[in-house]
Structure formats: C-alpha cells, structure tokens
Amino acid sequence: METTLSSSAKQSVAVPEPTVRRLPTYLNIIKNLQQAEHTYVSAPTLARILRLDPTQVTKDLSYTGVIGKTRVGYQISELVEALEDFLGFNRKHEAFLVGAGYLGSALIQYQGFRESGMRIVAAFDIDKNKIGTDIAGVPVFHLEKFRDLTERLHITIGIITTPPSAAQNVADLMIGWGIKAIWNFAPIGLKVPEHIILQDTHIYANLAVILNKLDHTALK
Amino acid sequence: METTLSSSAKQSVAVPEPTVRRLPTYLNIIKNLQQAEHTYVSAPTLARILRLDPTQVTKDLSYTGVIGKTRVGYQISELVEALEDFLGFNRKHEAFLVGAGYLGSALIQYQGFRESGMRIVAAFDIDKNKIGTDIAGVPVFHLEKFRDLTERLHITIGIITTPPSAAQNVADLMIGWGIKAIWNFAPIGLKVPEHIILQDTHIYANLAVILNKLDHTALK
DNA sequence: CTTAAATACAGAAAAATTTCTTTAATAAAA
DNA sequence: TTTTATTAAAGAAATTTTTCTGTATTTAAG
Numbered sequence: 001m002e003t004t005l006s007s008s009a010k011q012s013v014a015v016p017e018p019t020v021r022r023l024p025t026y027l028n029i030i031k032n033l034q035q036a037e038h039t040y041v042s043a044p045t046l047a048r049i050l051r052l053d054p055t056q057v058t059k060d061l062s063y064t065g066v067i068g069k070t071r072v073g074y075q076i077s078e079l080v081e082a083l084e085d086f087l088g089f090n091r092k093h094e095a096f097l098v099g100a101g102y103l104g105s106a107l108i109q110y111q112g113f114r115e116s117g118m119r120i121v122a123a124f125d126i127d128k129n130k131i132g133t134d135i136a137g138v139p140v141f142h143l144e145k146f147r148d149l150t151e152r153l154h155i156t157i158g159i160i161t162t163p164p165s166a167a168q169n170v171a172d173l174m175i176g177w178g179i180k181a182i183w184n185f186a187p188i189g190l191k192v193p194e195h196i197i198l199q200d201t202h203i204y205a206n207l208a209v210i211l212n213k214l215d216h217t218a219l220k
Numbered sequence: 221m222e223t224t225l226s227s228s229a230k231q232s233v234a235v236p237e238p239t240v241r242r243l244p245t246y247l248n249i250i251k252n253l254q255q256a257e258h259t260y261v262s263a264p265t266l267a268r269i270l271r272l273d274p275t276q277v278t279k280d281l282s283y284t285g286v287i288g289k290t291r292v293g294y295q296i297s298e299l300v301e302a303l304e305d306f307l308g309f310n311r312k313h314e315a316f317l318v319g320a321g322y323l324g325s326a327l328i329q330y331q332g333f334r335e336s337g338m339r340i341v342a343a344f345d346i347d348k349n350k351i352g353t354d355i356a357g358v359p360v361f362h363l364e365k366f367r368d369l370t371e372r373l374h375i376t377i378g379i380i381t382t383p384p385s386a387a388q389n390v391a392d393l394m395i396g397w398g399i400k401a402i403w404n405f406a407p408i409g410l411k412v413p414e415h416i417i418l419q420d421t422h423i424y425a426n427l428a429v430i431l432n433k434l435d436h437t438a439l440k
Numbered sequence: 441c442t443t444a445a446a447t448a449c450a451g452a453a454a455a456a457t458t459t460c461t462t463t464a465a466t467a468a469a470a
Numbered sequence: 471t472t473t474t475a476t477t478a479a480a481g482a483a484a485t486t487t488t489t490c491t492g493t494a495t496t497t498a499a500g
Contacts, residue, residue, distance in 0.1 A: 102331050
C-alpha cells in the first residue's frame, strides 16, 4: 500500500528515505538465501533478483556499515544482523491502534509486523459494537477510557486508522500517552511536536499508480 | 505499508509517479470538503491541510487538466470528477488474489479498495484448509483448478501475496489468464512482458522508516 | 604464475523531483 | 474606483536520487 507524503523530525537522517524503504526488501531476500544455506551474497545478485541497478544496491548496503569482499560479496549473517539492527527489527516496539474499522482490522490481522519488531497490543474505537470484542486476539477498548490517562505508557508507536476528522484529536491524545511515533493512515497532515516521529501512509497510492497506468497504457 | 521498487511499462507516463501517489489523497480531502458543502478549494488550502508546498499542489493538480480560478481556487465538483477519471476510480476493475495468508486476507478484508474501482472477486491458495472457505465473502479456490484455464477472463488485476518463491510462477499463470496488471507484494523482482503493468509494494517499507527514525532520533 | 572476470567502492554525471521566483489575473477591501 | 491581497501558472533553480565511470581488489581459471 502506500506512501510517504510528509514527515517531521527529519533532522540528521543522513540515509536517504528511498534507501530505508529498500532495505527491508534486501533483508527479506537475504534471509531466504540464508535459509537456503548461502553464506555470501553480492550486490549484483541482489540487483538481479530485484531488477535494480547493482550500484544502487551497493550504495544502499553501504549505509549499514557492512563492507563487502571483492569478487565475493557480503557475508550474509553479518548483513542480516546489520540490517535488522539498522532497521530496528530486532527491538520490540508495542503499538496502540485507534480506529478499528476495515483498515485498522486488516492491519491488526496482518500479523506480519510482529516479525519486524512491532506488535499491536490494543485497539481503540468509539463504536459501541466494537468495544469489548477482540480482533485476532487484540482487545478493542473504548477510546474515552484512555482519554484522561495520566501515567505514561511504555507504548512507542501509535497507529491512526480513523476518519480524517478524528485524526488530529487522536494524535494529540497519543502524544499525551507518551507515544514516540505516529503512523498515520488518515489523509490529513497532522500537526505534531518536533520530537514526535510522524509517518504518513496512503493506502490508495499504489493502487492509484496501477489504475492510472491501466488506463493510460490501454489507450496506446 | 508500501512503496514502489520497480515497475515495467513505464513508457509515456508523463505524470511523475510521486504526483500520482499524492492525487488520491487530494481526492479524499476534496470529497470531504464537498460533503461539507464547499464548492471551491485552493492549492494553498490543500497544502495547509497536508503540510505540503503550495506550488507542488498546483503542479500536481495541473496534470488533471482542471484549471483554477485566480484568487478562488479550483471548482470542487470539477476537480473530483477529473481526479476520479484520471485515477481510474470510476471504472470498475475486478481482481484475483493469489496467496490467502495474513496479508492476502487483510487486503481482502479491507474493503476500502472497492470505493476506488477495484474489487477482489476471488482468492486462490494451495492450502487445503483454506480451499472452499471464504474471506469476507470472497471465495478461496484451489490454484490448480485455474492452471489450465484456456479462455481469457475479464479480470484486469492480479494481486500476488504469496511467498517470494512462488511469485514468479503465479505471475506467469496470471499473464496466461489475460490479466493486464500485477500488484506484487512478494519481495522479488518479477519478470513480466512489456505490456503487463507491474506494481511492487513492500509492506515493511513504511514501518522501516518509522523504526529507523525511532532508533536514530532516540540517540540524539 | 599469469591472466581474466567479477566485485566493491568512490566519485562524477545524469535524471527526477521539489522548491523558489516571477508574472498575470481577480476578488475583496478600502 | 483604486488598492491590496491572494491565487494559478509557468519557468528557473536547487535538491535529491539514480545511474554511469573508473579504479583497485581478489577469486578463479588457464
């Protein structure tokens, strides 16, 4: 799905964001190679698999600090560790999700994130029909119950899957909870303090690209 | 989620892909304004809502062909129609999904795509436990039943949510079905003919950006 | 041992994208 | 009516990202 529209706290991030986006893909492939008993992988090999420019792969991997061996490539075990470390996939982050609609439910049910260090531990909504239920084992609470929470939680990530009209209020609430990063799926530009990490994801972005190409190449 | 790594059939796409990605977001906001009885919207207004550069909004919207009125902005009804037309959201595309795991199920259950012109009409898997069931009303068939399909289907989009090892085979199969576009979620670079539209989406990309920022700003 | 091929890496060049600047138009205010 | 402020739009500049070149290294083949 999606794509970044805006982001705050972009100071001192020397690594280009397109690179950060590609790194998980490299990691995934390298892990597959690791399971297939490979011990080394070269940039050209990764480039062939992903149909990318070999020098781009080299540049991307250089940000991990791993140095490759000429004529051989990179040591897989070393690269896996470096990538997981760089991406933060080996740390454990717990997340709250607000807005248990179709998108929110889909995100919860997609447990794949668990392998990447993020676990959704609770969901919130204001729909009485959803309160008290659970989605794939994740309980759904009433948002109001957490409104006046004074003690800070150990939750680092807040996921917003509400309608856009509610998103800013939810964001403010999350900041009050002591959350460090907000993953926003609402199509609105949230106003957050400098120290809050904000990542906007727009579900329709990729679909839009496909549909647009479909129409524009069909005419050719 | 999300992001494009590669794409084929990129001939004559004069509109920058970042622009195409932003357009659905504009559309969403403009529709909200429309419901709130607004009739005009200006680029600076959209820019404030999304925290973007105003001239970027102007440039993006210029690709729709809609021309704005100085000092007033764009007519909302005209813009909605132009955006939906440009993005293909008012056409109806049916899709097959192969790989009914967590991600595939999440995508099916997220019915939001229906509003954007794409409807997932069937899912395929090779897991006997899944065959015969349905996910949110979408039936799950055995992939093999469709392997030797000779007649072309009217399905335009194929969604791949299989493990990477199966992805290329599935892609070839889909091309045989007469599919026009492939939306690939497997972390692998698919080889497809020139005329097939290929869009790669990498689920972990956005999460990676967040986790990376979390670690790198926490140290500051 | 020598040669050839494949690779990492650094730097330069090119391409794409965003941001800035200027101009003209026009609605609203004075 | 005149002035002011806001906006769209086009083009230029700046920035970011990708791609291209060249060099040194090293494994493997001859």
